[in-house]
Amino acid sequence: EAGAVAVLVYNNAEGPVNGTLGEVNDGYVPAGGITRADGEALAALDGKDITLELRALMEERTTYNVIAETQTGRKDNVVMAGAHLDSATEGPGINDNGTGSVALLETALSMGSKPEVNNAVRFAWWGAEEFGLVGSTHYVNSLSFEQQLDIALYLNFDMIGSPNAGYFVYDGDDSAGEGSGPGPYGSAQIERAFVDYLEGEIGVATGEKDFDGRSDYGEFIAVGIPAGGLFTGAEGIKTEEEAAQWGGTAGEAYDSCYHQACDDLGNVDRVALDRNADAMAYVTGKYALSTEDVNG
Ligand code: PHE
Ligand code: ZN
Ligand code: ZN
Ligand code: ZN
Secondary structure, X not given: OOOOOOOEEEOOOOOOOOOOHHHXXXXXXXXXXXXXXXXXXXXXXXXXXOOOOOOEOOOOOOOOOEEEEOOOOEEEEEEEEXXXXXXXXXXXXXXXXXXXXXXXXHHHHHHHOOOOOOEEEEEEEEOOHHHOOHHHHHHHHHOOHHHHHOEEEEEEEOOOOOOOOOOEEEOOOOOOOOOOOOOXXXXXXXXXXXXHHHHHHHOOOOEEEOOOOOOXXXXXXXXXXXXXXXXXXXXXEOOHHHHHHHOOOOOOEOOOOOOOOOOOOOOOOHHHHHHHHHHHHHHHHHHHHOOHHHHO
C-alpha cells in the first residue's frame, strides 16, 4: 500500500532521538527499542511504504528534596541553606554538586550538636536542579505566602570546590552591574557577610557572581526572599587578573570537567572547598544568632 502511514516510536529514555528509516531497516535498534504508536506489529510493515515519525519518550521519575531543621530557634524567622544533591547525567558530579552538599551536611551536623539557636536553621538538599531547578522551585511554590514570609533568607551553595577555583560571592547589591539587578532587599548584607569572612578572616580576595538564574536561589529571589551564597566557577574562563590573585591557570575554565564524566573525586580544589565550607558555617551560624542586618 503506497502511502500507508505507520508511526514508529523510539523508546529512548535519554532523548532527543536521532536515527533514520535506513537505520531501522538495517536492523539498528536504539537502546529502548522501537514500537508502533498504533500497537501493530512491526513485521506488518515489511515492504510497505511508510512514514516515519520519531518521538522521544522521556522517562518519568520521582525525585526528592531532603530537608532538616534545628529543633530550636524561631520558626517565624527561619534561616535556610541549600545545595542540590543531584548531578548532571554525564558524570558523578563531585564538584557539581558533591562539594556544596557535603559542606552543608557538615554544617548541619555541627550545628545540630549546639544546644540552641535563636533562629531555626533549615537545611535543604535539592533534587533535580539539573533538570531545571525542579526541587527548589517546587519547594518554594508549595509554601503558603505566610510560610514564605517566615523565611528570613536563603543561602545557596552550588559548586564550591572547582579545580581552578574563583572565589565568587553572589552579588546581592549588583555592584558588579552585570544587568540582572540586585537581589531582594537584604541580599547586599548577605553578600557583605560572606565577603567580610573570606577577605577578613581567611585573607582571600573575592569576586562577584551575578544572580543569573542558574541555580536554586532562583525561586527564592523570585518571591522576594533575600539570598546569597558562594560559587567557585563552572565553564567560565579564569582571567589573568584572577589567576594573579587566586592562583590556578588563566585562560582555562574554572571547572574544565563541568558536566562531564571527569567531575570525579579528583576534580576538587580541597583548599577552596575548605575555605568555602568555613565561610558557609560562619555565615549560617551568624544568621542563626541574628538576622538583624538583613531584616532590620
Ligand atoms: N547551576 C549550575 C549547574 O548546576 C552551575 C551554576 C551555579 C552556574 C551557579 C552559575 C551559578 O550546572
Ligand atoms: Zn550542574
Ligand atoms: Zn550545580
Ligand atoms: Zn556586590
